[in-house]
Amino acid sequence: MAKIEILQEYIDIWTENGIPTGTSLLKDEAHKKGLFHPTVHIWFYTKNSCILLQQRSKHKETFPSFWDVSVAGHVLSGESILQAAIREVKEEIGLKISKNELTQIDIRKNVNRHPNGIIDCEFQHVFLCELLVDVNKLKIQEEEVDGIILMSLDKLNFYAINRNELFKLVPADYTYYTFIIEQVNKLL
Secondary structure (H helix, E strand, C coil): CCCCCCCCCEEEEECCCCCEEEEEEEHHHHHHHCCEEEEEEEEEEECCCEEEEEEECCCCCCCCCCEECCEEEECECCCCHHHHHHHHHHHHHCCCCCHHHCEEEEEEEEEEECCCCCEEEEEEEEEEEECCCCHHHCCCCCCCEEEEEEEEHHHHHHHHHHCCCCCCECCCCCHHHHHHHHHHHHHC
């Protein structure tokens, strides 16, 4: 089984209080040292109470093959949060969106210590975006994503509350999923 090689990205380093330090490092180095950095999470929803989930690539270093946020990624050095969100959506699901389609709902400070030594310290900029195209027209980035599905909010809530092993959600703070469901329901 061949391992997919991913180019190294430079990311900006922030303080633990979310203030840019003016320095940037390779992403792997920031993860080894447990340094804070900005990321984006974009949750796509439909008017018929569904949410788009992506299955992380089986080659990912963390949570391979788990189901996760519609689109997520690191903010590259020098890039704005909105530029990163738009870029990640285009890269991961092949959809071109504008900043006006994004609604920011949160900035979450999150720390994950992984068994492989990665210490992921993020300020996750969380957005909602209505999915206005058929899910079958999306083109996934095969290096990052193994699949996508539309799931009802009720079903996602069931999996988040019950932590069902039949459907492996990234084991984030499970209140994150219920928060997203509540926020989408406010827009419906």
